[in-house]
Structure formats: structure tokens, C-alpha cells
Amino acid sequence: xxxxxxxxxxxxxxxxxxxxxxxxxxxxxxxxxxxxxxxxxxxxxxxxxxxxxxxxxxxxxxxxxxxxxxxxxxxxxxxxxxxxxxxxxxxxxxxxxxxxxxxxxxxxxxxxxxxxxxxxxxxxxxxxxxxxxxxxxxxxxxxxxxxxxxxxxxxxxxxxxxxxxxxxxxxxxxxxxxxxxxxxxxxxxxxxxxxxxxxxxxxxxxxxxxxxxxxxxxxxxxxxxxxxxxxxxxxxxxxxxxxxxxxxxxxxxxxxxxxxxxxxxxxxxxxxxxxxxxxxxxxxxx
Amino acid sequence: xxxxxxxxxxxxxxxxxxxxxxxxxxxxxxxxxxxxxxxxxxxxxxxxxxxxxxxxxxxxxxxxxxxxxxxxxxxxxxxxxxxxxxxxxxxxxxxxxxxxxxxxxxxxxxxxxxxxxxxxxxxxxxxxxxxxxxxxxxxxxxxxxxxxxxxxxxxxxxxxxxxxxxxxxxxxxxxxxxxxxxxxxxxxxxxxxxxxxxxxxxxxxxxxxxxxxxxxxxxxxxxxxxxxxxxxxxxxxxxxxxxxxxxxxxxxxxxxxxxxxxxxx
Numbered sequence: 001x002x003x004x005x006x007x008x009x010x011x012x013x014x015x016x017x018x019x020x021x022x023x024x025x026x027x028x029x030x031x032x033x034x035x036x037x038x039x040x041x042x043x044x045x046x047x048x049x050x051x052x053x054x055x056x057x058x059x060x061x062x063x064x065x066x067x068x069x070x071x072x073x074x075x076x077x078x079x080x081x082x083x084x085x086x087x088x089x090x091x092x093x094x095x096x097x098x099x100x101x102x103x104x105x106x107x108x109x110x111x112x113x114x115x116x117x118x119x120x121x122x123x124x125x126x127x128x129x130x131x132x133x134x135x136x137x138x139x140x141x142x143x144x145x146x147x148x149x150x151x152x153x154x155x156x157x158x159x160x161x162x163x164x165x166x167x168x169x170x171x172x173x174x175x176x177x178x179x180x181x182x183x184x185x186x187x188x189x190x191x192x193x194x195x196x197x198x199x200x201x202x203x204x205x206x207x208x209x210x211x212x213x214x215x216x217x218x219x220x221x222x223x224x225x226x227x228x229x230x231x232x233x234x235x236x237x238x239x240x241x242x243x244x245x246x247x248x249x250x251x252x253x254x255x256x257x258x259x260x261x262x263x264x265x266x267x268x269x270x271x272x273x274x275x276x277x278x279x280x281x282x283x284x285x286x
Numbered sequence: 287x288x289x290x291x292x293x294x295x296x297x298x299x300x301x302x303x304x305x306x307x308x309x310x311x312x313x314x315x316x317x318x319x320x321x322x323x324x325x326x327x328x329x330x331x332x333x334x335x336x337x338x339x340x341x342x343x344x345x346x347x348x349x350x351x352x353x354x355x356x357x358x359x360x361x362x363x364x365x366x367x368x369x370x371x372x373x374x375x376x377x378x379x380x381x382x383x384x385x386x387x388x389x390x391x392x393x394x395x396x397x398x399x400x401x402x403x404x405x406x407x408x409x410x411x412x413x414x415x416x417x418x419x420x421x422x423x424x425x426x427x428x429x430x431x432x433x434x435x436x437x438x439x440x441x442x443x444x445x446x447x448x449x450x451x452x453x454x455x456x457x458x459x460x461x462x463x464x465x466x467x468x469x470x471x472x473x474x475x476x477x478x479x480x481x482x483x484x485x486x487x488x489x490x491x492x493x494x495x496x497x498x499x500x501x502x503x504x505x506x507x508x509x510x511x512x513x514x515x516x517x518x519x520x521x522x523x524x525x526x527x528x529x530x531x532x533x534x535x536x537x538x539x540x541x542x543x544x545x546x547x548x549x550x551x
Contacts, residue, residue, distance in 0.1 A: 032379075039384035066407045123302060135478060135525050137485045138518035141500055145328050145511070220396040228402065228490060239402050240490075251403055259395040266394040 068249040073256065076249035084238065084250070088257060091234035094151045095223040098158025099215060105159060106166025107208070113167075114174045114200065115192070125171045132164035136222050140229050150231045154223050161222040162215045169211035173204025205280040209273045216265040220258060307332060327511030335519065338512040346499065350520050353495040356412055357484035357528075360419025361477065367420065368427030369469070373457065375428075376435045386432065392425040397479075401486045411492040418487065419480035426476040427469065434468025435461045466540040470532060477528040485521065496521055 050056060052070050057063070064072075077084065109128070113121040140157050147153045177199050185195050227236025235254045242251035274281050314329045339346060375382045401418055408414045438460050446456045488497025496517050503513035 035380060035383045039380050040387045043384040133478065133525055135482050135521050137482050137497065138521045141504065141514055142518065217394055217396060221398050224396050224399050225486065236399065239399060243402050243406050248406065255399045255403060258399050262394040262396060263391050
């Protein structure tokens with residue numbers, strides 16, 4: 001099928017692989033561990049210092065009102081903290097509603113497709129992949145025509161953006177089971193429900209988490225685009241509004257907040273996967 | 287047998303397309319039957335959209351080209367910079383461990399939020415479009431290529447060593463070819479995003495491009511609404527073509543790879 005969904009950044013596996021292995025710790029492993037912590041930190045500090053001391057500004061001829069210095073961005077966090085917190089809530093609540101709803105819809109659709117004969121199911125999944133290829137840019141204005149309420153407009157857009165990824169991945173996970181295992185279940189006269197519970201769902205866990213991790217970025221992107229396009233609240237609007245009123249530092253603070261949200265959500269999901277389904281993580285890595 | 291199977295596949299696909307069209311017409315008729323003044327904006331009949339596309343063909347194509355060409359240029363710049371940086375990164379472990387966490391983190395960040403900010407920095411629509419498209423592409427490509435450059439099997443590496451091949455030769459004959467499949471999977475992720483970034487710039491105060499066309503159509507009231515749908519479909523087709531172009535490029539540049547991947551799946 002040509003319309004396959006874009007493969008998600010499966011950086012989770014890489015993070016897991018790069019994480020130091022407990023147990024055998026030779027001096028070389030320890031050296032690598034130290035490097036894995038020290039090198040990024042050193043880079044971060046040097047980068048911030050160069051930025052703070054206007055090296056980049058002099059180098060590229062930037063103005064401080066266009067690219068504020070780091071201490072100004074921190075100040076914006078302090079001065080406009082309440083405002084940013086409020087905007088964050090306005091973005092985050094509908095995004096999460098859309099995220100949960102979209103993943104649920106996607107998963108249920110995948111379940112339905114799995115119950116269908118594979119020929120139809122495959123096509124349904126391909127249709128899902130086609131929907132996943134819809135640019136957010138194209139979806140949001142149409143949703144805006146239908147839904148007047150700002151928060152629901154964001155939530156519904158997020159649902160439309162999120163659900164096809166979950167559909168495609170969950171379907172792939174539930175159908176890519178070992179045929180011999182299916183035959184074995186058949187020989188035991190297992191009911192479809194039992195096959196689902198014992199075989200298909202566990203098999204789909206890594207794929208489901210891939211989709212869950214991938215869609216966190218999508219939900220933030222979709223919500224922010226909605227706000228930039230039309231809404232009058234939230235972080236996306238805040239960025240826009242701050243830039244218009246020459247509060248660049250506030251706009252950068254809002255971007256930093258969004259970035260941190262994305263990273264925290266991702267790491268959270270990674271941890272949930274590791275602790276709740278350690279076997280799935282191992283399966284994914286191998 | 288094969289002939290018949292293929293005919294059947296085509297028939298089923300055609301049936302699905304017809305089904306979707308039929309449902310569309312039915313729902314559009316329902317919407318039109320209600321007394322909503324925005325009916326033809328909410329869901330116009332498909333033929334209205336096609337008609338609109340044909341009348342404004344020149345304008346739409348010009349806007350599409352504006353969006354696509356800058357997205358493509360940014361895409362190309364981002365790819366080159368990404369490949370160069372990842373080659374540098376794998377040369378020394380400390381560079382890699384210093385930069386890799388940030389490249390990974392960048393994939394969890396809604397980069398699109400940078401569009402308004404980079405607009406105030408560049409003060410130029412084309413430069414902003416180029417920057418955003420290149421920036422988004424760069425991260426996907428760099429992460430993928432670093433992983434790909436390290437994916438060559440150890441025995442192959444030992445063989446290169448036993449031939450006394452230097453770094454450059456190992457890179458040229460072993461690591462770069464080995465990184466091809468990862469490069470292309472990175473490109474497939476980046477391609478639609480670079481287009482979205484480019485169009486977002488139009489939507490945020492640009493005065494050309496598909497996004498501007500959509501925005502202008504919306505402000506001119508419901509009579510212009512089909513144009514929003516036209517722009518949406520053009521965007522959809524462009525995204526699809528871009529993805530296909532990446533797949534085609536992979537087939538031309540790394541003909542040994544797609545077949546291998548399919549076999550491996």
C-alpha cells in the first residue's frame with residue numbers, strides 16, 4: 001500500500017538502548033555513563049552562555065527584541081507566570097481530551113477492523129493511513145466551520161489528527177501475530193475473545209505505545225495550530241499575541257513551556273511502558 | 287490468477303471510493319436541506335469543489351507552487367545539513383553524546399510553535415518558510431542518519447578494517463549505504479511536516495501561498511468557502527505526492543533497499 005503512515009520517531013527505543021545497563025559495570029561502561037550525562041550538560045551550559053553573552057546575536061546580526069536573551073525569558077516566566085499558566089491550561093485541557101478521545105476511537109476502530117475478515121480490515125487500515133496523511137493545516141479550518149466553541153474545536157481537531165495513527169498501529173500490532181500461535185489457539189477451540197485477550201492484545205502493546213508516544217507531539221501541534229488559526233486563548237494565541245505587543249520574551253517562554261510539555265509527556269509514557277509492560281519494551285528492543 | 291486478483295483489488299478499491307463519494311453526497315444533501323446559511327461552506331457537494339478548482343485553476347496552482355517550492359528547498363537544505371551533522375557526530379563519541387539528547391528531544395516538541403517567532407526574526411516570508419522547512423527536516427534526518435550510520439553489521443566493519451580502509455572509505459562504501467534506509471524513513475516523516483510548516487507561514491500573515499488562499503477565501507464569506515476545500519484537497523495531494531516522491535527517490539538512489547525492507551517485514 002502506498003499510503004502508509006509516516007513511521008513515528010521511535011526514539012523511545014533508542015533512549016532505552018542508550019540508557020546505561022544495570023548489572024555489569026566495567027570501567028568503560030562507567031566512562032560511557034559519565035559521558036552520557038556530562039557531555040549534554042556541558043553543551044547546554046556553553047550554548048546558554050554564548051547566547052546570554054550575545055555571541056549569537058553578534059554573529060548573525062540578531063536583535064535582542066527579536067531573539068531575547070535567556071535571562072529575559074526566565075524573567076518572563078516569573079512576571080507573566082499566571083498568564084502563561086492560564087494559557088497552558090487552555091491549551092492542555094482540550095488537547096488531552098482530544099488525545100484520549102482520539103486514541104480511544106482509533107483503538108476501538110482497530111478492534112473492529114481486527115474482527116473483520118483480513119481483506120476488509122487491511123483496506124480499513126489503509127484508509128486510516130490515508131486519513132493520517134491529512135495535513136493538520138487542511139483539517140483545522142474545516143473543523144472550525146463546523147464547531148463554534150473554541151475548546152471543542154481544538155479537541156475535535158486533535159481527535160481527527162490523533163486517531164488514524166492509533167488505528168494503523170494497533171491494527172498492525174493485533175494482526176501481526178504468529179500464525180502458529182493462532183493455529184494453536186484454534187486447536188484449543190479458543191473463542192475470538194480469548195484469542196484477543198491472550199494473543200492479540202499483548203502482541204499489540206509495543207505498537208500501541210509507539211502510537212501513544214507519537215501522538216503526544218501531534219496533539220500539541222494540532223492544538224497550537226488551532227489556536228494560531230482561530231482561537232482567542234491558549235499558548236498558541238499567547239505566542240501570537242505576545243509577538244504583536246512586542247513581548248517577545250513572553251512568546252519564547254510560551255514556546256519553552258510547549259517544548260517542556262512535549263518532553264515530559266513523552267518521558268512519562270516511556271516510564272509507564274517500562275514499568276507496566278517491561279516485557280513489551282524488551283520485545284521492542286530486540 | 288494474478289490478473290484476476292488484480293482486477294478484483296481494483297474493483298474493491300473503486301467500490302470504496304464510490305462509497306465514500308455516495309456518503310459525501312448524502313451528507314451534503316442533508317446539510318443543504320437544513321436551513322443553515324453556512325451549508326455550502328460546511329460541506330459543499332464534491333462537484334462544486336471540482337468546478338471551483340477548474341475556474342480558479344491558475345490562481346490555485348500558483349499558490350500551490352509557492353508553498354511547495356519553498357517547502358522543497360527548505361527540505362533539501364535540512365537534509366544536507368542533517369546528513370553532514372550526523373556524519374560529524376558519529377566520528378567522535380563525545381560529540382554524539384553531547385548532541386543526541388537534544389536531537390531526540392526535538393522530536394517530542396511541537397516545532398510548529400516556532401513559526402510566529404521565526405517570522406519576527408526573519409521578517410521575510412520566504413526566509414521563514416525555508417527556515418521552518420529546513421529546521422523540521424534537519425532533526426528527523428539527523429536522528430535517523432546517526433542511527434543508520436551505526437547500523438552496519440560488525441563483521442562488515444571488521445572486513446573494512448582488514449582491508450586497511452580509512453575512515454573516509456569506510457564511510458563511503460559501508461556506512462553511508464547502510465544508512466540509506468534510515469535516511470529515507472526520516473525523510474518520509476519530514477516531508478509532510480515541511481509542507482505544513484510552509485503553509486502555516488502563509489496563514490500567519492504571509493501574502494502568498496496556499497495558506498493565504500485559504501485565509502482569503504474564509505474572510506470573503508460563505509460564497510468563497512469551496513475555495514477552502516479546494517486548497518485543502520490541493521494540500522492533501524501535494525502531501526501525497528511529496529511522500530510518493532520520497533519513495534520514488536529511495537527506489538532510484540537505493541534500489542537495493544525497498545525490496546529488502548519488504549522482505550524483512
